[in-house]
Structures are given as structure tokens and as C-alpha cells.
Amino acid sequence: MAGNKPALRYIGFAGIVLCLGMMAVGSWFLYRAWTFLNIPPEDPGQEVRFVIEPGSGFLGIARDLRKENLITDVKQFLALAEDRGLTGSAKAGEFLLHTGWLPEKILTTITSTPGILHRFTVREGLPWWQVAKLVEQAELGSYAEFDEAVHDPELLARFHIPADSAEGYLFPETYMLTRARESSARSVVEMMIREFFKNAKQALGELPEPDKLHELVTLASIVEKETGDPSERPAIAGVYANRLRRPMRLQADPTIIYGLGPSFNGNLRQKHLLDGENPYNTYQHDGLPPGPICSPGKAALQAAADPQDHDYLFFVAKGDGTHHFSKTLREHNDAVGRYQKWGRNRKDYTSRKREE
Known part of the structure; x- marks a missing residue:
């Protein structure tokens, strides 16, 4: 036993060294963890x-x-x-x-x-290509990627939209969005469609079948484009409802303009009214156009679903943002002469009611 004492002393010494080493390593790791959690990368930083x-x-x-x-x-x-x-x-x-x-x-x-949230506002009555420009300007995605998402068959099928685009289902609203390096155009389209269905349920209650809902959105989009004074939406919806029941062509200028597409220069001419090749020309084709012509808001959806009950078949802009409604063609022609033939020369002529 006496001969083994040096060995035991050595083992004991090695054990102490090992323990001290482990303690040192442990202390080093603890120190690293403490400094990581308690000392910022820079001071004061940026x-x-x-x-x-x-x-x-x-x-x-x-x-x-x-x-x-x-x-x-x-x-x-x-x-x-x-x-x-x-x-x-x-x-x-x-x-x-x-x-x-x-x-x-x-x-x-x-x-x-x-x-970081960025405010993104889409007003009522914009077609999808104008919304795409706003998305691009807000750096939320490119025009081309927005276009692709709006016309994506898989996305349209997922939301049960019976059309070749999401036109009419891009709900006008002020959104607070985050921005990423990669395009989020598709996520913006999906968000706007979800917002449409949320608001449509609030406005209409039980939603009709997709085809019926599409017809209602189409009518609402025309009402939205034709309305200068928000209080007139139900009355304008009533005019179109009366025409559809007759049947009588809608003869809505905004539908023709939509069919001319993003290249339209703002000058609607007689040749456009006579163009039967334009499927959105409601002067040449019966019934509703093939689909919505813009993004209608909640009030326009409500007006299309519950149009005002009256006998009017015509309306013409009075130049102050409101319209004159007529029951007969003769009365309408008189109103056109009174309000439009001379009214458009007035400096204060406007098709939309001015904000108070």
C-alpha cells in the first residue's frame, strides 16, 4: 500500500486539476452566456x-x-x-x-x-390595373406580379370566383402592411379578396352562390362607377334593375371604358359606342357585362342587392355630382339638353359631388 501512495497522490492531483479545468471551462461558458445576454453588440449602437x-x-x-x-x-x-x-x-x-x-x-x-407597417389605401371604383400601379408605387410588389396573381386560376378557384380575374373582389380599404424584399403582390391580392368576402358578408348577410354573387358584384361595380353622390347609389341601382327587368340595354359608359382597357386615353368617342367587338359595350350587348369593371365598396354592394324601388329608367349628370332621374326618354332627352349640352362648358362642372 505504501508503494501506491505516490500514484494515489498523482491521481488525486490530476482529479483536482481536471475539476479545476472543468470549472474553468464551465465558468468560461457561463461568462460567454452572461455577456451574450447582458452586453449589446454595440454601445450606443445604431x-x-x-x-x-x-x-x-x-x-x-x-x-x-x-x-x-x-x-x-x-x-x-x-x-x-x-x-x-x-x-x-x-x-x-x-x-x-x-x-x-x-x-x-x-x-x-x-x-x-x-x-414596420405601411399605409396602403385603395379607394372605391378602381379597376385592377390601377390597384396594381398603387401596389408597385408602395413597393409592395411589381405590376406584373400583381397582374399574374389577379389572373391566377388556382387562386380564383380557391376563393370560388367564377371568372378569369379577381376584378371586383379586390376590396377598397386602407390597409396597414409590412414590406419585404421579395414581392408580396400575391399576398396583397389574397388579403384584398379575403377582405372582400368579410365585408360582403357584413353587407349582404348570407352570400348567394358564386355565379349569383358574381352578377351582384358586376352590378355593384357599375353602380360604383356611375355614382357621384353616395346617397344616389340605391337610386342608380334601381335604374339598372328596371332596365334588366324590361329587358333594356344598360347603356353604361363605364363598361365600355373598362373594355377598352388600361390604354384608354379618357376620350370616349362615337366609334366606341358602336363597337360590338367590345364585350363590355352595354350599348351593343344585352344584360350585364361579362364581369365587374372595378372594385365596389360595401355601400355599392348593398345598393345592388337592395336597389331602390322606383319607375326611373334614365339618369344624367347635372354637373354638381348629382343626377337627374327620368321615367321617359323624352324627359331624359330634355334633361340631357339642359344639363350636359351647355353644362359641360361651365368651369365648375363635375361628375362627382364635392366634399364639404
Whole structure:
């Protein structure tokens, strides 16, 4: 036993060294973890606009955060997110972060806030191509990508839209949207369609079958384009309802204009009225046009679903944003002579009612 004492002393010494080494390593890891959680990458730091694209994995997000010096350690950030159960909670969008923030605040911001929101407003009565231009101007997607999404058969089938485009179903509203590097044009189209169905249910209650709803949206879109004074929507809807019952051609200028497409220069001429090749020419074709001609709002949908009960068959703009309604062609022709032949020369002539 005496001969083994040096060996035992050596083993004991090695054990102490090993323990001390393990303690040192442990202390080093604890120190790294403490500094990661409590010391920001920069002091005082600076703002960084950081974008998370749809479908991004958390590891890729952590690596991008490290590249922007928003965190100091990718693995520790992953460990922090795993500890909080947030590795699957990062939101796509644009975030205003800061290199002077601690990792906990960075993690909370990208997993529990919507990021930077941009106001995007679409007014009633715009055709899809004008909405596409607004999307492009707002840097929410390109015109071409919006066009593709509006005409995507798979998307139309998913929302049960019986047409070759989502025209009429892009609900006019003010949206607060996040912006990403990659185009989000398709997501904007889907969001506007969902908003349409939400508002249509509020306006109409139980929605009719897709084909009937499409006819109603088509009529509502014409009402929207023809209305200068919002209070007249039910009356204008009543005129078209009366014409459809006769049957009598709608003879609505806005339908012709829509059929001429984005290249229309604003000058509606006699040749356009006589063009039977234009499927949207309601002077030449019976009934409703093939589909909606713009995005109608909730009030126009309500007017189309419940038109005013009257005997009017004609209306003409009076020049102050309102219309004169007539029951006979003779009365209508007199009104045209009174309001339009001389009225369009007035400087204050307008087809829409002015805001008070």
C-alpha cells in the first residue's frame, strides 16, 4: 500500500486539476452566456432595417442578424429562442432593430410584433390595373406580379370566383402592411379578396352562390362607377334593375371604358359606342357585362342587392355630382339638353359631388 501512495497522490492531483479545468471551462461558458445576454453588440449602437422573408428558417434569420451585428452569437441566439419556445414564431416582414439592443429584445421584436407597417389605401371604383400601379408605387410588389396573381386560376378557384380575374373582389380599404424584399403582390391580392368576402358578408348577410354573387358584384361595380353622390347609389341601382327587368340595354359608359382597357386615353368617342367587338359595350350587348369593371365598396354592394324601388329608367349628370332621374326618354332627352349640352362648358362642372 505504501508503494501506491505516490500514484494515489498523482491521481488525486490530476482529479483536482481536471475539476479545476472543468470549472474553468464551465465558468468560461457561463461568462460567454452572461455577456451574450447582458452586453449589446454595440454601445450606443445604431438602427438597422431588418427584413425577414416569408418561409425563412430561424437558423438563417439568426445568421442574418449576426451579419448585421444585431447579435453576437448565432448558436446562443438559437439556444435562447429554443428556451423560449420561439424558433417557429418569427414573423415575415420589415423590422426596425437596433445594434444597442440585447438579444431578448431582438427576439421579442421579431416574434411578437408586426414590424414596420405601411399605409396602403385603395379607394372605391378602381379597376385592377390601377390597384396594381398603387401596389408597385408602395413597393409592395411589381405590376406584373400583381397582374399574374389577379389572373391566377388556382387562386380564383380557391376563393370560388367564377371568372378569369379577381376584378371586383379586390376590396377598397386602407390597409396597414409590412414590406419585404421579395414581392408580396400575391399576398396583397389574397388579403384584398379575403377582405372582400368579410365585408360582403357584413353587407349582404348570407352570400348567394358564386355565379349569383358574381352578377351582384358586376352590378355593384357599375353602380360604383356611375355614382357621384353616395346617397344616389340605391337610386342608380334601381335604374339598372328596371332596365334588366324590361329587358333594356344598360347603356353604361363605364363598361365600355373598362373594355377598352388600361390604354384608354379618357376620350370616349362615337366609334366606341358602336363597337360590338367590345364585350363590355352595354350599348351593343344585352344584360350585364361579362364581369365587374372595378372594385365596389360595401355601400355599392348593398345598393345592388337592395336597389331602390322606383319607375326611373334614365339618369344624367347635372354637373354638381348629382343626377337627374327620368321615367321617359323624352324627359331624359330634355334633361340631357339642359344639363350636359351647355353644362359641360361651365368651369365648375363635375361628375362627382364635392366634399364639404
